[in-house]
Amino acid sequence: METGLKNKHVLITGASGGIGIELARLFLSEGSRVTAAYHRSTTELKRIIHDWPKQAIMVGADIRNETEVKSLFEQANTAFGRVDVLVANAGIANPERAPINQMDLKQWENTLAVNLTGTFLSAKYFFQNLGRFRSECASLILVGSTAGLFGEAWFCDYSTSKAAMYGLLMSLKNEIVHLAPKGRVNLVNPGWTLTPMSEDTLKDSKKVKRILQTIPMRKTAVPADIANAILFLSSDVLSGHISGQAVTIAGGMEGRVLFAPEEIHLTGDSGDSDKA
C-alpha cells in the first residue's frame, strides 16, 4: 500500500527502546529518512545505521534538557532537512510500586521531566522547525498510555504524565495548522506491550493472568501493533484528515475486570492466551 512516507523525514524519540526500534525499522522500510534519538542505549541502533547508512542517523539527547533537544533538531535538520513527522515516543515508568504517601518527590519530578517536559521540548523544537521550513503537511504523534486513561494505583507519577498528553493533543492540533496548514496531531495510547519497559511484568505468569482478565482479546501487544498504528497516523495519504484523535491500542481494554481467573489460559510467555 502506498503510504507517501518515502523520503519523508521522521524523528523518533526513544528510538532505542522496544517500540522505538520497531518504529525506526518500519519507517526505514517505507523509504523514510529517520533521525533516531536515544538516551543511553546504542547497540540496536548501530545495527540499524549499518543496514540503512544513507537513510538514518542516530543522535543522543536527554529530552529533559532543552539544550540537548535543540541540538537534536539542529543535527536532524543538517542531515535530512525539515523534520516532517515527530513521534514523541520516549518515556519512562518506574518499575517499583510506590503509593503516593511514600512516593519520593525526586521520582515524581523525574517521571514528569521525561514524559511530560521531554515531550513538550520535543514538540517545541519540532514546531520551530515547521516555522523555519514552511510546507503544507506535518504530523506529530504523541505517545500516551492506558494508564493515562484509566489511572494506575502505585504509579500515579506515570499515569499523570500520560494523562497530560491529552492536553497537548487538543492544544497543539489547533496550533500546528498555523505553521503547516494541513498539519496534524494525534495521540496513541498503548496498553501492555512487550518491551524492556514492561518485560519484568509480562514474564511473570501470575501478573499476566491478572492483566489478561481486563483485556477482551486476552492478549497483550507486541511493538509492531503500536508501530503500525503510528505509521498510519504519520501518513498524509492514509490518515490525512485525521487530527486531534486519541487511538487506544490495547485489545479493547477499558480498565475493569472482564474475565474470571479460570477463563484465562496462557499459551506463551508474552501474554498470548487461548481464545476460548
Ligand SMILES: NC(=O)c1ccc[n+]([C@@H]2O[C@H](COP(=O)([O-])OP(=O)(O)OC[C@H]3O[C@@H](n4cnc5c(N)ncnc54)[C@H](OP(=O)(O)O)[C@@H]3O)[C@@H](O)[C@H]2O)c1
Ligand atoms: N511497553 C508498554 O507496555 C507501554 C505501555 C503504554 C505506553 N508505553 C509508552 O510507549 C513509549 C515507548 O516505551 P517502550 O515500551 O518502548 O519503553 P522502553 O523500551 O523502555 O524505551 C524507552 C525509550 O525512552 C528513552 N528514554 C528514557 N529516558 C529518556 C531521556 N531522559 N531522554 C531521552 N530518551 C529517554 C529510552 O532511551 P535509552 O534506552 O537510550 O536510555 C528508550 O529509547 C513510552 O512513552 C511508554 O511510556 C509503553
